[in-house]
Amino acid sequence: MDRDIVHALPKVVLHDHLDGGLRAATIVELAQDCGYQGLPTMDAEELSAWFVQAANSGSLPSYLECFAHTCAVMQTADALRRVAREAVEDLAADNVVYAELRFAPEQHQEQGLSLQQVVDAVVAGVKEGETAAADAGRPIAARIILCGMRHADRTKEIAQLTIDNFGAESPAEGYVVAFDIAGAEVGFPATNHAEAFELLRKHFVPFTIHAGEAAGCDSLAGAVHCGASRLGHGARLYEDFSASIDGIDPGVMSAYVRDRRLALELCPTSNTQTGVVDDIADHPLPLLHSLGFAVTVNTDNRLLGDTDMTGEMMVLVDTFDYDLGALYTLTLNAMAQAFIPELEREDIVRGVIEPTFTRIGAALQGDLSDESQDTPTGEALTSQLQLSEEELAGIDPAVLEELGISLDDLGVKNND
Known part of the structure; x- marks a missing residue:
């Protein structure tokens, strides 16, 4: 199970942020095009290293500050289209066969784009990326999750945008498959956005919710109460466990998550960077896996973590002795929880x-x-x-x- 073998495996990623996976060289070029002067360096190699160092803060709020730079160069339709196309191409080069890319449309309106224009540009880029990947002999199906920001007051608006672009007959032609809320977790519970989730449920549009990353059981319980189909990260679910002479026992809330197969979108590298655990060897993924949770492994932000799906799987191989069968299980878990029709x-x-x-x-x-x-x-x-x-x-x-x-x-x- 060396890196070449793991690279060759077909992969599925459910949690990958579009604005956290740019190529460093693309950021430099886009900054030059739009006149953005806030980058710490205009050298692509140095910039790549800077993002990783800045992300290794041990704090989610500090980690999120990196996105000020990436979003700053993603304010035009052409830039959004390019970033989306390159993201799909990069994932396909890593033998990802199905991917869900997420981003917050409201963060890309500084130069006057409407929300729909933002979505249209990203959809166009994703489609171009699929075509380029197929031409290169690495076919991939890529879809989009629209995020509302949990510290803002536009989540109902973004939920409606998701509804308007949901389905094959919509402007997004079936590429928008779900909704999410993202951003700073502590102090901004999912329950603050109950109206958005109620609107989505009314129109049968699925959603995932970031929870269990910077905050623990209360945040996770709130996401479950809101009706999330999946939990973005969910790593701190272990805080609901107790130990007895018979072993480790999930609590009422975590047992509910396990028994109803609410997928955990775990991101080992990112979870270590943001302080969920101090060391990758302490990551709860293998524990959650062994206890029967619907565990998936994901990249979160490829630029900030200097990672890809091969890298995340190699963490499991090198640190936890995962073999081919275990990686196969994680891949099937992810595909089973994808926000696309069952037949697909x-x-x-x-x-x-x-x-x-x-x-x-x-x-x-x-x-x-x-x-x-x-x-x-x-x-x-x-x-x-x-x-x-x-x-x-x-x-x-x-x-x-x-x-x-x-x-x-x-x-x-x-x-x-």
Whole structure:
């Protein structure tokens, strides 16, 4: 399970901020184009290092200050379109096959764009990114989550914007799939925005809520009370646990989250940067996973964390000894919780994720049983992942079980 193998795996990311994943070189170019002079340096390499250092503050409010620079250069339709296109291309290059990018439209109106124009520009960029990725032989489906800012008073307006752009017949053509609230968590509970969530529920539009990052059980309980389908981060759910002679027991609230499969959008690198834990080895992801929670692994902000999905998965491999089967479970968890129709989720699982994990597993099994060969990595492994149309159409679950990956344990439907 070296980095080349993990890179080759098909991945799913549910929690990735558009304004936290820009290429440093793009920020420099956009700043020059728009005349923004607030960057700490105009050298792309130095700027990239600066963002990581600034984000390693141990404080969510300090971490969020980095976005003043990225949002400053994302105030025109052309800039938004470029950033969205590059985000999709970068994710696809990391073998992400499904991604949900989130951003707050209200933060991109300083030069007069309407909320709808902001959404239109990002949708156009995402579509261009999908096309470019497909042309490069790395197809990806990317979708958009619109965020309201929890410290502001526009969440109902952004909720309506989400409703107006939800569905295939909307201006966003099905690319906007959900709503979120983001920003400083402490002092700004989700329950302050009850009207926005009520409006979304009325129109059957799903939403996730940032909770359990800077604040603990009260914040998480508030998100659950509001009706969140997923919890953005949710890492501090462990504060609702108790220990007994029989082991660790979830409390009433956390057991509700587990039993109703409310996905946790965990982001190990980011959670360490913002002070959820002091050291990555203390991250609660493996504990939550072992207790049966719907755990997913995500990037949060690729620029600030100098990370990608391969990097986040390697944290789990290197720190917690996650193997191919465990990474497969996390990938299926994420796909099962994606804000797209069930049939589309199944197509991605059966057509891409299952066969590719199986091909990698078979390659590893074959080489490990033959001492005359080395474990396949890099180009050798990639060449073994070229799948025929017949292979992409589906796969016999018995093959996965032979590799030690049980569909029953993973809760995957066997439609054969």
